[in-house]
């Protein structure tokens with residue numbers, strides 16, 4: 001693979017600080033961490049689709065739910081080791097899903113303060129190598145949520161916020177979120193939008209036990225569709241026009257938005273009532289225009305065709321940003337210590353970037369060249 005001359009920046013890379021893991025260990029419903037006598041690492045169970053195995057594992061622990069909670073999830077040394085192993089100069093770390101979405105209202109703001117301060121401290125131990133996307137206390141009272149934005153804006157290593165698609169409980173087109181989006185835009189904090197909830201398991205159709213196919217249906221299909229639906233709803237509700245300074249970075253190259261934007265536009269144009277409503281504020285911007293002015297995409301799609309679509313949709317390779325999704329998608333060979341070496345998931349992704357962009361300036365740009373001035 002070509003060695004990037006400019007700095008390589010990974011903008012999609014997660015961690016769970018130890019205090020977050022403690023919360024997960026104390027829970028009986030997802031998200032949770034549970035130990036099983038048959039496994040050396042505890043299991044991290046996050047997704048609705050993993051609940052059936054969580055229940056059956058009580059009887060048959062040979063089939064374990066979720067994924068192993070390895071040291072990669074909470075050790076900073078391991079993050080730096082991973083960066084060094086893959087020649088990554090800069091990482092913008094973020095809390096992994098489901099962030100603070102599940103916390104009772106009174107715990108959300110103090111937890112956000114504690115988690116964001118942990119990320120800040122981690123970044124301070126490796127100046128110039130680590131930055132972070134802060135977590136928002138979405139279930140906190142609105143005044144606390146707004147106050148948290150003021151507070152994270154003053155954290156020197158904070159470069160934006162990570163957000164799921166549920167918003168305050170009614171999605172990202174909820175008018176109650178407009179003050180939050182405005183505050184983020186005013187503070188120059190982009191939103192890194194990341195899926196967690198996927199699609200209801202029933203969408204994948206009735207299946208025998210043999211038709212569960214591991215995590216492929218929820219992760220490869222459910223996650224991207226969740227992002228697509230969330231951003232389409234924001235666009236249809238006029239959020240991007242209401243907050244024109246808002247910037248969003250969409251995980252997994254925007255889900256299926258680059259591929260479906262034309263069809264979404266066509267459906268709008270052929271819905272007389274909707275198009276009239278969307279023109280009420282003046283000229284209607286198309287989804288293409290919004291994608292090319294307010295949206296950035298990560299390059300975590302593992303394929304040349306998807307990356308090319310992402311560049312076309314966002315208008316330029318400058319708007320596409322390399323990511324690894326570490327510590328998810330570790331090698332599965334089972335060799336001891338294998339996770340400390342190079343990860344196939346990273347290699348696959350870098351190869352796809354080379355295939356899509358060549359090995360020149362566009363490759364450098366996606367890998368981080370344009371962003372070395374973090």
Ligand code: 5CU
Pocket residue numbers: 014046047067096097215219325328329
């Ligand atoms: O493996 C998974 O479930 C995940 C996840 O939950 N979050 C993520 O960012 N990537 C993979």
